[in-house]
Amino acid sequence: MTKKLLGIDLGGTTIKFGILTQDGTIQEKWAIDTNILEDGKHIVPDIVASLKHRMGLYGLTKDDFIGIGMGSPGSVDRDKKTVTGAFNLNWAETQEVGSVIEAELGIPFAIDNDANVATLGERWVGAGANNPDVVFVTLGTGVGGGVIADGNLIHGVAGAGGEIGHIVIEPEDGFECTCGNIGCLETVASATGVVRVARRIAEEYEGDSPIKAAIDNGEAVTSKDIFDAAKDGDAFSLIVVDKVSQYLGLATANISNILNPDSIVIGGGVSAAGEFLRSRVEKYFTRYAFPQVRKSTKVKIAELGNDAGIIGAASLASKFMTD
Amino acid sequence: MTKKLLGIDLGGTTIKFGILTQDGTIQEKWAIDTNILEDGKHIVPDIVASLKHRMGLYGLTKDDFIGIGMGSPGSVDRDKKTVTGAFNLNWAETQEVGSVIEAELGIPFAIDNDANVATLGERWVGAGANNPDVVFVTLGTGVGGGVIADGNLIHGVAGAGGEIGHIVIEPEDGFECTCGNIGCLETVASATGVVRVARRIAEEYEGDSPIKAAIDNGEAVTSKDIFDAAKDGDAFSLIVVDKVSQYLGLATANISNILNPDSIVIGGGVSAAGEFLRSRVEKYFTRYAFPQVRKSTKVKIAELGNDAGIIGAASLASKFMTD
Structure with a gap:
């Protein structure tokens, strides 16, 4: 056997x-x-x-x-x-x-x-299709990830390789992160990060929106609520998703400008939004990726779930x- | 033999x-x-x-x-x-x-x-000290580089790994790059990039400065002129060097948040500024690097030259x- x-x-x-x-x-x-x-x-x-x-x-x-x-x-x-x-x-x-x-x-x-x-796992039998160059970004309670380059999982000198959630994407005007830095990807692309972005946009948004109203009323709003409302066409939620996608597009493009992986695979709870999220991240990825990278590195949603x-x-x- | x-x-x-x-x-x-x-x-x-x-x-x-x-x-x-x-x-x-x-x-x-x-070369007998995880950034006519991770040079899926010069560090308000994107590191940290940053700062700077005066008069100013003036205490040039260092600190920190290399080695003509540049880049690197990365990844100046x-x-x- x-x-x-x-x-x-x-x-x-x-x-x-x-x-x-x-x-x-x-x-x-x-x-x-x-x-x-x-x-x-x-x-x-x-x-x-x-x-x-x-x-x-x-x-x-x-x-x-x-x-x-x-x-x-x-x-x-x-x-x-x-x-x-x-x-x-x-x-x-x-x-x-x-x-x-x-x-x-x-x-x-x-x-x-x-x-x-x-x-x-995602690289072996999931979206990574067993390619030697794959980066995984997981959007959950926090934002984590891992880097496989030339077939090897990259740990780095102190094991902190793959701290994708702590790529700084908003150095001037960002939110404070649990790590002590300002403007980490995790502060805007984790489940709580998406809500944080919504709160900031709500301060300036003037239109009608059930999500904005809930935020203004101090009600509990989740990342899923925001994505669901955006899918239903809520203009406020669409702005929030677009902003989160821009941050993710910038981070994934910069990872790719450094490593040119076959694919960047997005997983975790927030990625349940699927193609709705992926296509928006890809829009910004395309804007920020070096031309040769844009043509060769793909943005994918994870396939293996739990x-x-x-x-x-x-x-x-x-x-x-x-x- | x-x-x-x-x-x-x-x-x-x-x-x-x-x-x-x-x-x-x-x-x-x-x-x-x-x-x-x-x-x-x-x-x-x-x-x-x-x-x-x-x-x-x-x-x-x-x-x-x-x-x-x-x-x-x-x-x-x-x-x-x-x-x-x-x-x-x-x-x-x-x-x-x-x-x-x-x-x-x-x-x-x-x-x-x-x-x-x-x-x-820099990794083998230069500043990289033969470590398996080293990133090289070269500041010359353009900005280039290379990534060695877990002992392997990372080429990526289409050979565009190591396009460090095209990490986007100023997505909103950046300069246009020869690659067609906006805000690439190369536009602000190459030899011409340093001068470009100086021109932008000169538009707003109100103090006395021989370098600002030369720029305003349309005289040719080089990256070396700016670094030399900064070393001599010219306040305008110090602001320019600080801004360039901030961009380099952000880019090198984000590379390190992804890969946690033993060292980021800065080479090329602009790196002739030596410790004067390195210490300023390190200041911003420390601000933007994840705590564990800040403690383990070093910012160095290349040692091998030509x-x-x-x-x-x-x-x-x-x-x-x-x-």
């Missing part, structure tokens, strides 16, 4: 698992809740127990697997296979992850941070292939 | 040659004028003749060399070892370069574009090493 890959996507709410073929097809997947109590000390044992349980259920042994890959929040030491400062897991201190899982299961283990792992994590994690384990 | 590397830096005015040891030390170097007459058809034969002449002079044969590397202007096909559209050589049509040199000399040949090759080309070209040839 051909050996399989195991992918684990460790998140603050759930831990997702997948058993994949060597070509990236998910054969089995499941999830368990993340128990972050007691400094997250149950997380690794829960992962081990769940793996053992499922392997028994499917009649699989360690010899059926090439390796296990995992994506984790926090700061990942890929060599020591440890995680530090994953605050949404209550892992402030350095956690032994790989050594425990390898000892308990006898399967080689690899780990990287969650944004990088999702990038690997599975990007387990697929990318599994791809990490493919380095243990021996033939 | 240990085998050597041969590096060729092909430019519109001169062709520079170097014989290097495997650790990047130049043992011999020489140059010939570039004869661009008759559609540049003499260039490749001149290179062959010069190589044969010098090898005879030094008593070297093809067996003394691992390989020959070359940096060329224009659009380089690395696989076919041809060059297209090198207009400063009068090479509009595709030129056979590698096939001719390999046939004439019997030494393996590799080629890449001049900016990439200079990047390899030798970067032959050294980087020689390093291209090191791929032919067999042991």
Whole structure:
């Protein structure tokens, strides 16, 4: 029987698992809740127990697997296979992850941070079409991403490669970012960033708009509300989406002027707006990209959704292939 | 005897040659004028003749060399070892370069574009300190550069990786660039770009300044004049240098937010301003870089000067090493 890959996507709410073929097809997947109590000390044992349980259920042994890959929040030491400062897991201190899982299961283990792992997934079987040059931008609670250049995931000298959310796109007049800088992409293109842009535009907008009215009345408005209203033709919301798209177009064009990837893949919750968002980002991308880049780099929407994590994690384990 | 590397830096005015040891030390170097007459058809034969002449002079044969590397202007096909559209050589049509040199000399040949090759040089034995993650920005007649990420020179899908000069840093109010876009780094940080920034600031500046007076009088002012005056304390020129440094700080910080290289190395004629420029770029780099990037990525001035080309070209040839 051909050996399989195991992918684990460790998140603050759930831990997702997948058993994949060597070509990236998910054969089995499941999830368990993340128990972050007691400094997250149950997380690794829960992962081990769940793996053992499922392997028994499917009649699989360690010899059926090439390796296990995992994506984790926090700061990942890929060599020591440890995680530090994953605050949404209550892992402030350095956690032994790989050594425990390898000892308990006898399967080689690899780990990287969650944004990088999702990038690997989208590049492998998603919108990246297995190209050697792909950049992933994820628009969610924050804005993250990953860079694959000449076939390699780029970590940089201190592991901060791919901090796409902290590209400064509004140096003079931008919003303050949680990182302490001003005008980061994250401040205008995350789910809360879109609402922040709407609030600023609402201060000057004079027309009628249910979204502007809701903002002015102090009601809760989400990024999804704004995109939905824009799709329905609300003029105010269309201005907001256009402004967000301009920021994204500038950032993706500048990434491409530096790296000329085959594609920039936009994922995360905000990307649920799909072609409506993509076409608008592309309009500005075209304006800001160098002519040769404009002709060769494509702007795409991610295809894998929540599975990007387990697929990318599994791809990490493919380095243990021996033939 | 240990085998050597041969590096060729092909430019519109001169062709520079170097014989290097495997650790990047130049043992011999020489140059010939570039004869661009008759559609540049003499260039490749001149290179062959010069190589044969010098090898005879030094008593070297093809067996003394691992390989020959070359940096060329224009659009380089690395696989076919041809060059297209090198207009400063009068090479509009595709030129056979590698096939001719390999046939004439019997030494393996590799080629890449001049900016990439200079990047390899600065990374190998210059300011890049042989680190796997280095970005080179060259401020000359134009602004060019190259990206080395995880040990690989990044060409991108259409060879337009490293178009650092076309990062858009002033999307709203920028100058028009030769590429057709608005607000590219090249329009404000090349030698002519610095003067362009000075002209714009001169329109509003009200104080006394010999440089402003020269601009207002329509006299020729160079980038070097402006840097020299700034070093002498001319308040107007200091404002100009500060503005150029801000643009460079923004661009280098954003490159670093994406790639977190060990260093960004600034070279080219404008970088002759040295620490005076570097410290000012670093001030803005620090403002715009993500905290983890700010702590780990360094802004440096190039160290190799005109030798970067032959050294980087020689390093291209090191791929032919067999042991």
